[in-house]
Amino acid sequence: MKERTLLLVDDEVEFVQTLAERLQLRGFQVHTAHDGDEALIQLEKNRFDMVILDVMMPGLGGLDVLKQMKPLYPKTPVILLTGRGSTNDGIEGMRLGARDYLMKPINIDELIKKIDENLSRD
């Protein structure tokens, strides 16, 4: 199977590093970004099969990144990670074009299942 490349975006450095390592152990190639601006720079430089994007970040938040990237990279699917008590951010994100969302703390098997489901659609 072709190796799949993910962009993982979250301002919590330890979370990103650890999740990236776990995804790499499962055969994914993973790039990381710690804020919205860095994410947009990464998107300019590389092609990604999927973006995993945290909603609440300082500066350019996940939903703002989504609004900016969608016109530029319409075929790049996005899964949002939200830590809020309600599902409003996830629902708003899907209205803006995200494919799906997960509440933190996430279950890695559930994340991979959603990645597989969305990539097999394309």
Added chain:
Amino acid sequence: MAEHKQEEIAFFGKITAAATHEMKNVLAIIKETTGLMEDLILLSPEMPASLREKCQSTLSVIQNQIKRGVDISDHLNWFAHCTDVPTASMDLSTTAVQMTRLAQRFAKLKGVVLEVKPSEAPITVQVRPVFLLMTLFTCIRCCLNALSPGSRIVLAPGEFDTGLAFSFLMKEKDATPDALFSALSADAAWSDLRQMAAALEGTVQWVPGGPSIRLLLPDSSP
């Protein structure tokens, strides 16, 4: 000063809600880190079986506590957001479920089981959220003060013949309704509860047939 009371409450809720969000991030990091340790153990065939089992069971304890932390954080976040506005439309079952979870520690310390029985259909009421929760907590406190360890309280919202209400069923082995009411009415919290119910434009009743406390609300469905 009375005019700042709502602002004070909203401030408290805003800070608490933000802290619960931070807590979820902390729990997410711990969860991923323990997950990585589990992955690495699986990738280490040379590890002695007894050590592998010990590591896995220890990590399992951490994962269970993470779930517990997430649960507490979610309920506290809901509670914090109840301060957002002075009045709101509240679903009685959601409120009962959340209140039951938030009061669990108090019940546990008294050795009493606190359960909830949500209603089948949604029932909403326009009310002051924080004051309603304070009143529900006072009901629970009255029940806990009157009951012995080993007893049960069942919180059930619903539409009764007398109107919309929260019912607090008090189950204590060998306790008569008269004995329970005697304990209740001697408690200063019972007097507080009656005043709080009146401030909500409702009433509190003793239902010997339960036996239960019934907090009746004014029917103010939006």
